[in-house]
């Protein structure tokens with residue numbers, strides 16, 4: 001079998017796609033990488049102004065639907081929760097570290113950063129949780145750009161710290177620059193953070209079957225629960241919410257504990273809940289946790305668009 005795999009052109013995306021390509025090659029599949037530029041890469045304005053939902057994903061999906069590529073590899077956290085009628089999420093490979101990380105000057109961490117320290121991030125979820133942790137103590141600076149650009153701002157002294165996904169740093173071999181890894185039950189990651197999404201056309205049944213070999217059922221269950229929270233909240237990837245599931249071995253094939261937080265971007269209020277159940281109940285656990293969050297006033301927090 002020969003497959004054309006589409007990827008965004010960023011260093012992180014290409015690295016992620018290569019790991020998928022390597023596994024497919026080991027399974028005896030011929031692969032070629034096709035680089036696709038997405039609107040999210042071209043347009044440097046804040047994501048919520050471009051329209052947030054799926055800007056990194058749309059161009060790859062178009063190429064898949066048009067037949068320019070056979071497989072698309074995305075960061076799962078960038079993938080909208082709404083299913084695409086012609087496409088299928090054929091595999092969710094084993095997850096990298098899902099936690100957020102601080103890269104700060106002088107080995108500082110979230111607690112030791114001085115009052116007024118300039119901390120860069122663009123994600124409302126991170127802005128909200130930074131404010132929950134430190135109130136108005138930090139000067140939050142909206143940044144975007146690839147991982148290298150963001151780290152450069154700390155190394156050049158433009159910022160005191162940035163908050164990034166640990167997974168991205170690990171994949172690029174830059175974990176050594178991390179000064180603080182945040183507890184995911186407190187500073188809750190984005191749904192699907194650290195996981196990859198491998199998509200193909202639903203109609204390509206032999207490709208669907210081949211890609212299924214890459215699927216990790218535990219990661220699949222964890223991200224299913226996390227994304228169900230997001231879907232039930234009717235929120236997109238730019239919502240000030242986090243959801244994180246940990247899986248453990250147990251009777252009847254494993255257990256899952258799901259943590260979620262919804263916060264006002266200004267840090268003035270938040271709702272935080274957790275639940276547990278078996279891996280097979282992932283979707284339901286996520287939906288029910290979201291309903292419980294809504295009952296505690298989550299929708300009001302999501303709608304407040306203060307930054």
Ligand SMILES: NCc1[nH]cc(CCC(=O)O)c1CC(=O)O
Pocket residue numbers: 075076077078163164165166167168192193194195196
């Ligand atoms: N929204 C951008 C994005 N999409 C995926 C990752 C990192 C890798 C991952 O979470 O799997 C990043 C950068 C970041 O949040 O630091």
